[in-house]
Amino acid sequence: MKLVSASNFILLLCTWAEINAQTLNLDVVCKLPDALRESSALWFDRDERVFYSLNDSDRKNEFHSFDSTGAWIATYPISNATNVDWEEMTADDEGTMYIGDFGNNSNNRQDLKIYILPHFFDHKDSSIHAEIIRLKYERQSAFPPPDASKNFDMEAMIYFNDSLHLFSKNRTTPYTGITYHYTIPALAGDYTLLPRDSFNTGGANYLQNWVVGAALSPDKKSLILLSYDKMWLFRSFVGSSFLQGNVTQYKFPFLSQKEGVSFSTNSDIFISEESVPGASVNGNLYHAKLDLTSTQEQGELKKNIVKTRLISDDYLRKETFETEIYNLSGQLIMRIAPHVEVISFTSFPAGVYFMKENSKFKSQTTLLIKY
Template sequence: MLKKSILLTMTFIFLVVAVFIISSIYTLYSKKEISFDPKLKEISGIEFDKRDRLWAINDGGDDPKLYRLNKDGSIAQEILVSNAKNIDWEDMTQNKFGHFFLGDFGNNKNDRRWLTIYKIENPIDIKTDTTNAEIIKFTYPEMDGNPIKPSNRNFDLEAFVALGRHLYLFTKNRTEPFDGITNLYKVGDHAANFKAQLIGSFKTCTTMEKLCWITSAALSPDRKKLVLLDSTSIWLFENFKGDQFFSGDVSKIDLGIVTQKEAITFYDDNTIVFTDEEFKGIGGNAYFIKLDKAKKVVVKRALP
C-alpha cells in the first residue's frame, strides 16, 4: 500500500511538472513571429525605424554593424559604423528624431571604467553601406578607481532608453550575493565625456540572477510606457512623472520558458517586440505582445 501511495504521488508530481513545462513553452512560442538569419544568433538590440523597418545589432565579437531585416528574418541590408568598435554591444535605442544609439557598455567583470555609446543618424537617411557616429563616453563615479567588491558589482549594463536630451541606463546586477537591484543612471545624448548620474533603483527579484537581471529596455513612441526585459518577464512601468520611471504603476508580464532574452522594443504604443539569442537550436526568434491583451500582474501602484 505504501509503495502504491508513493507511486501515485510521484505520478502526480510528474504530471504537474509536465503541465507547467508545456504551459511555459506555449506561453513563449505562441508569441513567436520571426526566426532570424543564423548570422544574427546573438542579437542584443533591436529598433524599428520611422518606416517601420526592423534593425538589429549583434553582441560583442561581431563587426560594428547594423542589420536591417526583412519580415521573414533574413538580412536586407548591412551598415558598417566605420569609426566604431564592437567590444560588447548590448542594446540599441532611438530618440524622437530617429537617431539610433548603440550601447557598447557590456561590463561583465565590472572592470571597464569608461564605456561608449555610438550615436548615428536616422537609418532612413543613410544612403550607403557605411556611416560615422558621434561618440559618447561615460564612467560611473561610484567605481572611483578601486577594485569592485562582489557585493557592489552593479556596473554591468545591457539596457538603455532615450528621453529628451538624455540617455537613461539600467544596470545588469552581478552582485554577490545577488540583491536583484537595477540602478538607473543618466548621461547626455551628445558627444562628450560624462559622469553617469545615479537617479533611482528598482528591485526585480532575488531568486536567481540569470532569471531576473535586466538585459534590455524600451520606451513606447508616446514616451508613456517603459519596459525592462529579463529572462522570464517584461516589467511594465506606467503613469510615471518625467524621468522618474519607477514612481508610477508597475506590472509584470510572464514570458514563459526561460531563454536568453536580450532585446526589446516597441513597434507602436500597444505592441512590444522582444528577441532571444539562439542556443543549441533553441531561440533566435522575435516575439510580439499586444499590451491590451497581455496578462499583467500588478506589482506596485503609484502613490496618490
C-alpha cells in the same frame, strides 16, 4: 469554523508578488537571420516596418536590418567604432540612432562608449561615422570591484526628452536585485554616471531578474525593462521618473536568452533572442500584445488599497456603497448595488481579488484573499 492552512498562509505571504505578476504569451514571428545569432538589441522602425539588431560578441563594428520573415536586408558598418561589447540600441524622434558599447560582464572596463549615428534613418550611408559618448561610473574605483559591488554592467537604454536613460545589469554576489537608473545628455562628450533612481527586481536568481533590455512606447507612457523569463512594465510615471510609476510584472512562458525589446505600437512589442547551442528555444523574434486597459486599472486599484481581508466562508458583508470586484489582472468581474449588504463568493475560485468601494467622496480598495 474554517481553519487557515499552512498553504493559505503562504498565499497570504505571496500576495504582493502575485498582484504584480501576469503571464504574457509570446508568438513566434520568425527565426532571426544567420547574421544575428548573438542578437543583443532590437529596434523597430515604424515607418518602414523594418527591424534593426546587433551582435554582442562577434567583435564586428556593424549592425543589421531584417524583415518580419527573418530575411536579412542590409549591414551597416560604423567606420570609427569598435565592438568590445555592444548591448543596446535606441533612436530618437529625429532619426538619430544610439548604440551602447557598455557591456561589462567582468565589471572591469574603462572604455565604455555610446555611438551616436546622427539622422541615420534619413540616409543610411554604406559607411557611417559616429559621434561618441564616453562613460565612467562615479561610484566605481576598482576594476573589477568586490563581488558584492558588481553592478557596473549595462544592457538597457532608451531615449527620452533629449537624454539617454540607462539601466544597470546587476552582477552582485550575493545577488541584490537592484537595477540603477542613470541619465546623460544625448550629446557627444565625456560623462560620469551617478544613479538618479533604482528598482529592486527581486529574487535570488540573477538569470531571472537582471535587466538586459529596455523600450519606451511611442506615446512615451510605458517603459519596459526586459529579463530572460519576465519583464516589468512601468506606467503612470511623471516625466522621466519611470521607476516611480505603477509597475506590472509579466512572466513569459519559458526562460531563454531574450535580450532585445522594441514597441511597434503603444500596446504591441517585439522581443529578440540569442541563439544558444543546445537550447530548446533560441534565435527567434517574438510578438506580444499588452492589455493596457486592465494594466492601468490594476495600477489604480493597487494605489488605493487601504486594507486586506480574508474570505473563508464564501460571504462578505460590505458597506452601503456601490462596489466593484476585479480580478488580479484589473478586469471587472462583478458590480454590486449599494443596497446589497452581503456579497456571495461561492462561485469564485480561491485567489486574490480587488474590491473597490465608491462613495460620494472617495474611492478605496480592499485586497481580498479567498482560500
